[in-house]
Structures are given as C-alpha cells and as structure tokens.
Amino acid sequence: MILPIFFIFFLTFSSSYAAVQDFCVADYTAPQGPAGYSCKNPANVTADDFVYSGLAVAGNTSNLNKVGINPAFAGQFPGLNGLGLSLVRADFEVGGVGPLHLHHGASELILVVQGTIIAGFIATDNTVYLKTLKQGDIMLLPQGLLHFQKNGGDTPALLFASFNSENPGVQLLENALFQSDLPTELISQTTFIDTAEIKKLKGLLGGTN
Numbered sequence: 001m002i003l004p005i006f007f008i009f010f011l012t013f014s015s016s017y018a019a020v021q022d023f024c025v026a027d028y029t030a031p032q033g034p035a036g037y038s039c040k041n042p043a044n045v046t047a048d049d050f051v052y053s054g055l056a057v058a059g060n061t062s063n064l065n066k067v068g069i070n071p072a073f074a075g076q077f078p079g080l081n082g083l084g085l086s087l088v089r090a091d092f093e094v095g096g097v098g099p100l101h102l103h104h105g106a107s108e109l110i111l112v113v114q115g116t117i118i119a120g121f122i123a124t125d126n127t128v129y130l131k132t133l134k135q136g137d138i139m140l141l142p143q144g145l146l147h148f149q150k151n152g153g154d155t156p157a158l159l160f161a162s163f164n165s166e167n168p169g170v171q172l173l174e175n176a177l178f179q180s181d182l183p184t185e186l187i188s189q190t191t192f193i194d195t196a197e198i199k200k201l202k203g204l205l206g207g208t209n
Contacts, residue, residue: 024082025049026074036167037074037081050079055160059091064204066096066151074166081166088161092117092151099174100146106168108141108161110149115157121147146173178205 025045026037040049052072059068068091074081086106090098092115110119112133120130121141132152133139141147151157177187178201188195202208 023050023079026078026081028078037078039081040078052077052079055087055089058158059089061091061093061096065099066093067091067098073168083166084164086163086166086168088163090149090159090161092149092157092159094151094154094156096151096157098149099172100148101170101172102144102146103163103165103168103170104144106163106165107143108147108163108168109138110141110159110161111138112136113158113160115151115155116153117157117159118150118152119148121145174201174205178202178207181208183209 021039023045024037024039027040028037030038032038054070054076055072057070059070061068070089070091072080072087072089074086077086080086092098110117110133112135114135117133118130119133119139119141120128122128122145123142124145131137131139149159176182177191178198184195184198184202187193187198
C-alpha cells in the first residue's frame with residue numbers, strides 16, 4: 001500500500017509547466033539551454049520515453065556517506081522534461097548519512113519505505129525541525145532550506161523522495177566548504193572551524209588551498 005499512496009502524494013505535490021502542449025520529452029541530442037532540454041520531435045516519441053526502471057536498482061553505498069542515490073530527473077528520464085516533477089531513490093547503509101544540503105529549485109517530500117530515518121531541516125530563523133521517521137512516514141523539506149537524512153536504525157534503510165521540479169539542483173554544505181578551493185584561512189575565519197580540522201576535511205574530500 002505504501003508506494004501507491006506515495007505516488008498519489010507525488011502527483012499532487014508536483015506542478016506542471018507543460019501548459020501549452022501535452023508534453024516535452026527531452027531531446028538529448030539537441031543543445032541544452034537555460035530553460036532545460038529541447039523537445040523531441042513528437043513523431044519520434046515512444047511509450048519508452050515515459051517509462052523509467054532505474055529506481056528498481058539499489059544505489060551504490062560504497063562511499064564516505066554510505067548512501068546510494070539513484071535519481072529520476074529529466075537527465076535520466078526524458079518524459080519528465082517540462083513537467084515539474086521528479087523522483088529519487090536513496091539507500092542508506094547502517095550509519096549512512098545524507099549530509100546537510102539544499103535544493104535551490106524544489107521542495108522535497110520523502111517517504112520511508114524501509115528502516116528508520118532521522119530527518120530534519122533548519123529554517124531561516126535557525127529553528128530546527130527534526131523527526132525520527134518509520135516505514136510509511138512522509139516528511140516535507142521546504143525549498144532552499146538546509147536539511148539532512150540519517151539512518152537512525154541498525155538495519156539498512158530506504159526512502160524515496162519526490163520534487164516539484166524535474167531538475168531540483170543540489171548543493172552539499174560539506175562539499176562546498178571542503179571539496180572546493182576556498183582558502184582554508186577564509187573558511188576558518190567565516191565558520192570558526194579550526195584550520196587543522198579544515199585541512200583534515202579537505203584532505204578527505206579532495207579540496208585544495
């Protein structure tokens with residue numbers, strides 16, 4: 001029952017931008033502009049453009065965060081182009097963390113399908129909204145706000161997340177600070193983090209300076 005209910009929320013949560021035509025299937029062979037992908041010639045569109053099987057496969061969790069992400073954005077699923085919705089599968093190993101990040105282009109609605117997830121977001125007044133979610137629970141993470149998810153149990157966890165954009169965008173705080181060439185001294189001065197710790201994190205994540 002969980003997935004059918006989720007898809008009702010998913011479709012309700014989304015908004016459509018294809019108001020003047022039935023659809024705009026992404027044409028991956030054409031140049032991509034500021035507005036996204038060009039539309040494929042309708043004569044070349046098939047039913048396969050509206051079907052995507054990638055979310056049946058678990059994400060690769062062999063990484064620092066122990067989280068595997070499989071997205072269904074317009075770049076993977078051409079039928080989504082211009083329709084203002086997308087979906088992600090996130091697999092969490094024990095101890096897995098989706099670190100603080102934000103989506104500048106969309107709000108996020110998560111559904112826990114398996115295990116226990118601790119999720120939360122920080123509002124612009126620095127109020128923290130934090131909840132431990134069980135199987136079947138959903139939580140809304142508003143657009144543009146820092147948020148995270150963490151496996152809060154002792155077994156693997158699985159969630160699906162929907163977005164009201166076919167390309168929600170993402171920026172991870174840890175990558176912005178410690179995978180970039182922003183000088184260590186400036187990071188220390190603007191975050192009050194010790195320089196030795198910054199250098200350690202840059203070494204771990206591949207940052208320079």
